[in-house]
Amino acid sequence: MRRRVTALALLLTATALPLSAVGPAQSAPGPQRAAGPGTDHAADDPFTADRTNWFRQDRFGMFIHFGAYSNLEGEYPRPDGTVCRNAEWIKRQCKIPTAEYERRARSFDPADFDAGAVVKAAKDAGMKYIVITSKHHEGYAMWPTKVNSWNLRDHSSFDKNRDILAELKRAADAAGVKLGFYYSIWDWHDPDFPDPATFPKYEKRMYAQLKELVDTYDPALLWFDGEWDTEDPHNPWTARDGERLEAYLRGLNPDLVINNRVGKRRVVDGDYGTPEQEIPDAPVDGQLWESCMTLNDHWGFARYDRNWKSGQALVRNLLATTSRSGNYLLNVGPDARGRVPQPSVDRLKEMGTWLRTAGQGDAVFGARYGGLVEEPDWGTVSRKGDTLYAAVTRWPGAGQPLHLRARTDFAVKSARVLGSSQRVTVTASGDGYDLTPSGAATNPTATVIALKVDPGRAARPGDGKGLKQEVFDNAELSGAPKVTRTDPAVNHSWKYTGSPHPSVAADRFGVRWTGSVEPRRSETYTLTTVSDDTVRVWIDGELVIDSWNPHEPRVDKARVRLEAGRRHAIRVDYAEQTGEAHMKLLWSSPNQPQEVIPSTQLRTR
Ligand code: FHN
Secondary structure, eight states, X not given: OHHHHHHHHHHHHOSSOOGGGGSSXXXXXXXXXXXXXXXXOOOSOTTTOHHHHHHHHHOEEEEEOOSGGGGGTTEEEOTTSXXXXXXXXXXXXXTOOHHHHHHHHTTOOOTTOOHHHXXXXXXXXXXXXEEEEEEOTTOOBSSOOSSOSOBTTTSSSSOTTOOHHHHHHHHHHHHTOEEEEEEESOOSSOXXXXXXXXXXXXXXXXXXXXXXXXXXHOOSXXXXXXXXXXXXXXXXXXXXXXXXXHHHHHHHOTTOEEBGGGTTSSTTSSSEEOOBSOOOSSOOTTSEEEEEEESSSOSSOOTTOOOOOOHHHHHHHHHXXXXXXXXXXXXXXXXXXXXXXXXXXXXXXXXXXXXXXXXGXXXXXXXXEOOSBOOOTTEEEEEETTEEEEEESSOOOTTOOEEEXXXXXXXXXXXXXXXXXXXXXXXXXXXXXXXXXXXXXXXXSOEEEEEEEEOOOOOOOOOOOOEEEEEESSTTOOSSOSEEEEESOSEEEOTTTOOSSTTSOSSSEEEEEEEEEOOSSOEEEEEEEEEESEEEEEETTEEEEEEOSOOSSEEEEEEEEEOTTOOEEEEEEEEEOSSOOEEEEEEEOSSSOSEEOOGGGEEOO
C-alpha cells in the first residue's frame, strides 16, 4: 500500500504530469496546498455552520438512482434462457460479461426523462433537495464527461444534444430545489480501479470527473458511495484517500456539503452520517445524519418490484427522522425511458398532501429533535422555536390522555390540534404533562398537536473567547508546552498529516485545554467527544470522560449538571499516538441542540 500511496502522493503534488499518460487533458488534481503539520481540516461546525444550514432545515430530499442498469429494468435474460433479477447491481450480480453490458448500454435512450416533471414531483412531495446518481458502481457517467467514453453522451442511443444533469440543474434552480450528485468511488468498469498499483490512474480520472461535476453543475452536495472494503472488484479505498479527496473537494468549493462515505463512513468523515434503509432511534452523536430509503425494495428501477411502502409509513418515517434531527432521502428509480414510476409519484403526492394540510409541514421543515420531552410510544415530537409538534399516530380513546415525559422544566402555554378546532386539555401529571384532546384524530397518518411552550429565559450569550490551549510535542503531555494560546473551540480534525501547529509533528503530540464553561441554562448537559486517539474530560475537577486507551475515531459521552451563571472548570486532555488525529467537544441538553461548544461560553480561566 505504501507504494500506491507514494505514487498518488507524487501525483497530487506533481506540478506537471504528462496528462496523456492518464487520459484526456485535465488539470492535475490535488488539494490547494499539501497538507502537513499545522493543517486542521475542521473549517466549521456542521451543526451550526451557514454552509450546512439549508441541509439542517430542509429535512427531506429525493434520491434518484438512474444509470445504464436502468435500461435493463431489473431483468437480464441469461443465454440459457433463465432470467436474472437485480437493479443497479445487475451487471455484477447477474455476472453479465462487460462486452454484453456495454452492448446493452448502447440501446439506452431515456428520451422521456423530464427534468421539470421530476422536480415537480419532488416539490409536490415537499422535498427540498435532490440527489441523483452521476455515476454508480457500474462506472457509467450520466453526463458528457471528457474523462472517458463510458457515458450517456458517448455510449447510448440518447439524443447527443441533451444533458440530463444540466436539465435537472436548470429545473431544480428554477424551482428553488438544491441539487446534489451521488458518485460511486467503487468502479466496476475502469480497468485501473482494482489494482493498487494502477489505482492512482483511476483516482486521477475520478478527481477529474468530480471537478467536471463541480465546475459544470455547481452541486450543493456530493453523496459518495462505494467506499467500503470489498472484492469483485477489489476496493483499495482508504481513510487516507478520503482525507485527500475531501480536502480537494473543499478546495474546489468550500460550501459543498459532503456525506461520510467520502472516507470510510465514520463519524469523522464528511459532514454527515448516512444510515441506509433504517432510521436511528435517537439523534446521532457527533454528526448530522440523513437516512436514505427506497420506496419499494430496489434503488434502481425493477419492473417486477411492486412492494411499495404506503404513504402513511413514509410520512411517519419522515416525522421520525425529523424528531431525531435527521434528514430523509427517499429514492425513485426511473425506468429505461427515464420515467419515474407512477406508484412512486402517487406516494410522493400523498406525502405532499399530508405536509400541506393544516400546516402539518411545520412539524418537519425547519424542525428538529423535540429535546424537552422523551419520545412517546404514541408518536413523535419535533421542535421548532418554542413550539413542540406532537405527531400522534395512535390517537387516544375518548377522554384518555396522551402523556409526555419531560426531560427538563418547561411550561405549556397552549395546545391545539392542527386542522381542528377541538380543545386539548393540558395538565401537569407526574413526570410531565397529560394532553387530553376533546375530539377525534384529523387523519389516520398522524394528527399533530402544536404545543406552545415556555422553557424559561436563557442567560444572554457569554463573552468568552475560548479555552486556554497548551500543545505538547509528546503524547504524555509532559514538559513545557510548545505552544500556549486561546483556542476558540475544541473542534479539530488534524487527520493523518495535520497537527495543532507547524512546529508539532503529525504523530505523538498532546493537547490540554483548560478554563471554564458557562451554560446559558441550568440543565443536565450531554458532553460528547469525538476523538482519536485518547481523551479525558474533567468538569469541576471530576473526571467525567475517561477514554485513554488509544482508539480509532469514536464518540464518548458524559451527562453533567451545569448551572447558568456559573463558570464550571473544565479540563480536556488529548493525545495523538499515530495515524489519524481528531478532537471535538460538543454539548447538548433538552434546550440545547447538539453543537461544538461555542467560544462565547468558554473562558481561559
Ligand atoms: O451499493 C449501493 C446501492 O446500490 C445503493 O446505491 C445504496 C444507496 O445508498 N448504496 C450502496 C449500498 O450501501
